Amino acid sequence: MTFDFNAFMRQIPSMSDLLNLPWVPPMEELLGRSAVKSVFAEVIGEFREMIRTGKISSVDGESIVREARARLAQRSTLSLRRVLNGTGVVVHTNLGRSPLPLEVMRQVEEVAAGYSTLEFSLDEGVRGHRNQHVEWLLCQLTGADGAVVVNNNAAAVLLCLAGLASGREVIVSRGELVEIGGSFRIPEILSFAGAKMVEVGTTNRTHLSDYESAISDSTAVLLKVHPSNFRIEGFHCSVDRQQLAQLAVARGLTLVEDLGSGLLEPLDNGMLTSEPTVKECLSQGVDLVTFSGDKLLGGPQIGVIAGRRQLTDRLKRHPLMRAFRVDKMTLAAFEGILRMMLQGRGDQIPARAMLSERPEKIKKRAQKIAAACRRRIRERSIPGDARVIPVEDAVGGGAFPAVPLNGYGVALDLPSLGGASRVQRLFRKTVPPVVLGVDEGMPCLHVRTLLSGEEMLFMKALDHVLGVR
Ligand SMILES: *Cc1c(COP(=O)(O)O)cnc(C)c1O
Numbered sequence: 001m002t003f004d005f006n007a008f009m010r011q012i013p014s015m016s017d018l019l020n021l022p023w024v025p026p027m028e029e030l031l032g033r034s035a036v037k038s039v040f041a042e043v044i045g046e047f048r049e050m051i052r053t054g055k056i057s058s059v060d061g062e063s064i065v066r067e068a069r070a071r072l073a074q075r076s077t078l079s080l081r082r083v084l085n086g087t088g089v090v091v092h093t094n095l096g097r098s099p100l101p102l103e104v105m106r107q108v109e110e111v112a113a114g115y116s117t118l119e120f121s122l123d124e125g126v127r128g129h130r131n132q133h134v135e136w137l138l139c140q141l142t143g144a145d146g147a148v149v150v151n152n153n154a155a156a157v158l159l160c161l162a163g164l165a166s167g168r169e170v171i172v173s174r175g176e177l178v179e180i181g182g183s184f185r186i187p188e189i190l191s192f193a194g195a196k197m198v199e200v201g202t203t204n205r206t207h208l209s210d211y212e213s214a215i216s217d218s219t220a221v222l223l224k225v226h227p228s229n230f231r232i233e234g235f236h237c238s239v240d241r242q243q244l245a246q247l248a249v250a251r252g253l254t255l256v257e258d259l260g261s262g263l264l265e266p267l268d269n270g271m272l273t274s275e276p277t278v279k280e281c282l283s284q285g286v287d288l289v290t291f292s293g294d295k296l297l298g299g300p301q302i303g304v305i306a307g308r309r310q311l312t313d314r315l316k317r318h319p320l321m322r323a324f325r326v327d328k329m330t331l332a333a334f335e336g337i338l339r340m341m342l343q344g345r346g347d348q349i350p351a352r353a354m355l356s357e358r359p360e361k362i363k364k365r366a367q368k369i370a371a372a373c374r375r376r377i378r379e380r381s382i383p384g385d386a387r388v389i390p391v392e393d394a395v396g397g398g399a400f401p402a403v404p405l406n407g408y409g410v411a412l413d414l415p416s417l418g419g420a421s422r423v424q425r426l427f428r429k430t431v432p433p434v435v436l437g438v439d440e441g442m443p444c445l446h447v448r449t450l451l452s453g454e455e456m457l458f459m460k461a462l463d464h465v466l467g468v469r
C-alpha cells in the first residue's frame with residue numbers, strides 16, 4: 001500500500017477555513033488579525049512537519065482547530081499576572097519575591113500615571129538626581145552616610161567592584177565563592193568587573209592570616225559574601241567582620257560586603273535572629289554593604305549600596321550607573337517602603353508580616369479555610385476531605401536557609417480528581433491561578449503566604465477545580 005502524502009496534507013484546514021471559524025472575531029479583537037494569522041500559520045506548519053517526518057500517522061481537521069484555538073486562548077490572556085502563593089515560600093523568586101503594600105502602590109500609581117519630580121528639584125526648578133529620593137532615608141535606616149540604588153543587588157555588587165577594583169585585585173574566601181540563583185556567580189561578576197580574583201583559604205576554613213598574606217600592591221578590595229542558601233556544617237571557620245575591617249584599615253583597602261537579604265530591622269518572631277542587620281555590618285567597620293530591596297525588606301526589586309559617602313559618591317559617577325539606574329515606579333515604591341520602615345511600620349509590609357506571623361495564628365486561619373473547603377466538597381458530594389496539617393514554610397530568596405518556618409497548611413484530599421500533581425495543575429488553571437505545595441502526598445495550601453483577603457479567591461478557585469470532572 002502506498003502512502004498518499006497529498007491526501008494526508010489535504011486533511012489540514014486552510015488558512016481561510018480557520019479564519020472563518022465563529023470564535024475567531026473575538027480573538028482578532030484581542031490580538032489583531034495578523035497575529036491571529038501567524039498563530040494559525042504556526043499550527044498548520046507544525047502539523048505539516050509532523051506528517052512529513054512521520055511523527056503522526058493520522059490527522060483530522062478537528063484536532064488542528066482545537067490546537068489552534070487553545071494556543072490563541074493562551075496568547076490572548078495576560079502573561080504576567082497575579083497568582084495566589086500557596087507554597088509557604090515568602091520571598092519566592094519565581095512568583096515575584098515580595099508583594100508590595102497597597103498604600104505604597106498608590107504612590108507608585110501617582111508617579112507612574114503622571115509627571116513627577118524624578119530628576120527635578122522643586123526648590124531650585126532645575127535638574128535633580130533620582131537617587132536623592134531615597135538616599136537620606138537609607139542613611140537614617142542603616143547608619144550609612146551615603147547610599148546609591150541600582151536595578152538589583154547583582155548590579156550593586158558589579159558596580160562596587162567595577163568602580164573600586166577594575167584592573168586591581170579583590171581578595172575573597174574560597175568558602176564564599178558562591179553561585180546564587182543559577183546566574184549570579186561571584187567569580188564571573190569579578191571578571192566582568194575587570195577585577196582579578198584572589199582566592200584565599202579553603203572551602204571550609206579561612207583564617208585572617210590567609211587574607212594578610214594575599215595582600216599585594218595591586219589589592220583594592222576585601223570582599224565578603226553572604227553564602228546565601230549555601231551552608232557549610234561542621235568543621236569550618238571564617239574571619240569575622242571586625243577583624244577584616246581592621247585589616248582593611250591597616251592596609252588601606254576597602255571592605256565590601258554583599259549581604260544579599262538586606263535586613264534593616266530584626267524580624268519580631270524570635271526565630272530569625274541569625275542574620276546581621278545592615279546597620280550592624282556597617283558599625284562593625286564594613287565600608288560598603290550591598291543588598292536587595294525585595295528580599296527581607298519586602299520592597300520592590302532594587303539593589304542598594306550603602307556605606308561611606310566618599311565611596312558611594314564615586315560610584316554615582318561611574319558610567320555603569322547609567323545602565324543600572326532605577327526606574328521611577330521602582331523608586332516610588334522603594335521610597336514608600338523606606339518611609340514605612342522609618343515610621344516603625346515594617347510589620348505592615350506584607351513580606352515582613354508573613355515572615356513574623358505566629359504559628360498559632362496561621363493555624364486558626366488554616367482551620368477556617370479547611371472548614372470552608374470541606375463544606376464545598378460535601379455540597380458537591382465529591383469524595384474527599386480538607387485537613388489542617390503542620391508544614392514547613394521557608395523564607396526564600398537565599399535568606400536563613402537553615403531556618404525552616406513552622407507553618408500550617410490545608411491539605412486537599414481529593415482522590416477522584418487524580419494525584420497531587422494533577423490537582424496542582426488544575427489549580428494553576430484557575431483565575432487567578434493558585435500555586436500549591438505538596439505535603440504528605442497531597443496538594444496543600446500553605447496558609448502563611450496567602451495574603452489577607454485572598455481566602456475568597458482561593459474558594460472560587462476550589463469551586464472551579466471541584467467543577468472539573
Ligand atoms: C540574592 C542575592 C544576590 C542577588 O541579588 P538580586 O537582587 O537577585 O540581584 C546577590 N548576593 C547575595 C548574597 C544574595 O543573597
